[in-house]
Amino acid sequence: MIPYVIKADKLTKQFGDFVATNQISFEVSKGEIFGFLGANGAGKTTAMRMLCGLLTPTSGAATVAGFDVYKQTEQIKRNIGYMSQKFSLYEDLTVLENIRFYGGIYGLPARELKAESESLLEKLGLQEQSKKLVGSLPLGWKQKLSFSVAILHRPQVVFLDEPTGGVDPVVRRQFWDLIYDAAENGITIFVTTHYMDEAEYCNRVSIMVDGCIEALDTPGGLKTQFKAATMDEVFYQLARGAKRQAD
């Protein structure tokens, strides 16, 4: 039994003189929706890359899904899902081809993949569009589809990097319904966003400023702590003090 799905202990990454993330420590438990906020250039992307096994930390320790970020990056990659606003599916493949491709990458057996893709299409209401090119779908559908593909192999953790940027308000909420569904099925959600109302949807939220985690609590706890009415105010109070100007 692993107590925490993600555990970071004084995780640090330095590029030359520049400390991108400075001794960040936190734990995320199974099925938790963890909001990872911070201004542009605060070090969110660097932290996320280290946890995904794409960057080797300079110092500190971290485990993701029970695997070490220094030595077991291959195992980590097999047990996580990743989705970003920029990462899209292949626009020139059909919906079904995309699902099969990503399922194939994670080595899902053919029969299981077939059943999975059918239930996925049904859940998203995309049966009619399954033979359409992904490029012809509206952005909201694409984002919902790529999230579903990212959790197709039932990862323990899924990392979402600004998944809802630019999508319409209704689809944005439908997207969060998907996130809640996944969390209830025991998938841990690690999400960044610029929408402060979405910070409220998270179980716990951390706010990074200049490479350090300056606050970490439930949205309610943070609002009490900073005597603020909304998460927007909490964020503003913290991030306003940021010194760092370069990415």
Add this chain to the structure above:
Amino acid sequence: MATVELHGLMKHYGKDKIPAVKDVSFSVKEGELFGLIGPDGAGKSSIFRMLTTLLLPDGGNATVAGYDIVKDYKAIRNRVGYMPGKFSLYQDLSVEENLNFFATLFNTTIQQNYELIKDIYVQIEPFKNRRAGKLSGGMKQKLALCCALIHKPEVLFLDEPTTGVDAVSRKEFWEMLKRLKQQGITILVSTPYMDEATLCDRIALIQNGEILTVDTPEQIVRNYPFPLYAIRSERITHLLRHLKAYENTRSCFAFGEYLHLTFKQPHEKAVASVTDYLTHEGHTGLECRQINPTVEDCFIQLMKTA
């Protein structure tokens, strides 16, 4: 007199003539801060590109500063400032070199219109020898705005200037726009962030190439047709599920820590009934009160009727 005027503007793309802008009409008054608000793919960039003479419309017509966007494109190009959506400046040139380049391109100098950009430029001046590629998102935004303003345009078009920028930088950016407005520049700005709507004088909500409504944010909110309630309990996910299944629910959407709820039959006992129902379903810590809608509520409501 209207500075920007659109009449039934249309644009479609590709062989299949997929419509991107359908019969769009609105006008922007002189000195107004006008917001075009809608999600990605709604047609905001296409409208901006037609108004800045970069795209030819497939139907309808429009004028900018009194000039026709097709016939008088040269005159318009002399009078507008434009910041494209993906605009990222020359990464390998320094802040000062970028600004100087655009100033010269528009037949002016930094000194000549320094007053206009002073407020913004002083914030990036300490980094003037740094290459644009090494600036943070917020800084880049400021530099891009300086570049678009350097020739003192009559009309400023800003296509999604705050997309992907954090909440603090976004706030600062809007404060800069307010100050520019005071200098008499007409500003058209597009954004996918609904919360920015209230910062504009007037807004157009746009979805799938169609205008949902054009008005002041206050009036749009006032036009919301139903009483709106904010409701929450200790288990918010279950609350949403239960309310969606509830017979008297017209709509229910998550808004931060609350759910926003409208009733099919908004009678006096509606609130009491729903509270009873939810208590019966085992919810604790229930809180329900009537609230003023936000622009986002209006957008969702208009989307559904459209």
Add this chain to the structure above:
Amino acid sequence: MKQFIIFIRKEFKHVFRDRKTLLMLFGLPIVQIVLFGFALTNEINNSKMVVLDYARDKGSQELIAKLESSRYFEIEKNLLSDKQLEAAFREGKIKTAVIFPPNFYHDLMHTNKTQLQVIADGTDPNTATTLVNYIQTITAQYQQQVMGQTKLPYRIVPELRMLYNPELKGAYNYVPGVMALVLMLVCVMMTSISIVREKELGTMEILLVSPFKPLLVILSKAVPYLIVSLVNLAVILLLSVFALGLPVNGSVVLLVSVSTLYIITALSMGLLISTTTASQQTAMLLSLMGMLLPTMLFAGFMFPIENMPLPLQVISNIVPAKWYYIIVKRVMIKGLGFASVWKEVTILFVMTMLLLGISLKKFKIRLA
């Protein structure tokens, strides 16, 4: 005008601040010259050769001395029998053998006719042919030296190539070829990429919306690369004169003017590519596949055009590099004047105007 100048200054900054671009711009011609001029040349130095001298007379000694003094051969003399000769070939130690019959000099003096056996390792036919050619040439020189202008005992028909290339220098062919290749590559690729990059950055939209005329955008993109290309041309010529020992025999002015014309051809092609592509990668790929390949194939410096099937010969006519190559060869190596290349220059000029016209017409003042 001020706008124009600052635009050009900006382009140069782009070039000088990007190490990769800089390396490609100025490293490429040097690498190409060195590669083609030295490494890939069909000139062979110090090839191992054995001599079986059954004559051991004045004639054989003199000819052996001549062969040995040339830098093409390194002679291992101490072979005595045919058997040893065979073994040496089989082990691959030697590439050629020259066998003097007994009475070599005597026959030459008295019957005006003597025999000389030349054996070459035919596994690499190109090398073998070249080596045999060298031996023939050296023998012929020796004949002339001995006989004066009297009738030659065996005829050596010099090849056309050797007429202008008495030392059989490979560089004579390659330098004009490299010029055609490098100028084409640099101009097409750099212009197309630099314009497409503005599209990717979103700055193209601003440039178009600005009062700066679209035609001037094109011109300010072209001028820096024209200058860079002329610098490149100078580098290539200096390298060929001082490193390869290959002088410019004809008029330098004519050579530079024709090169400028060729550079403009390439620039308009780059412009044409940029109007039809939206990403830097596509532009790069199109430049490489669409320009580099035909230039290599059809310019005539790697593969002789006259040996190609007729359809390919016809196609080669639309490759500008072919005409440029012909002109440069005539002007630079043969030292001929404008009178002998006016036809080719006219063809190149018409091509340039056509390309420039099409690309200017296709360059849009709007986005779509």
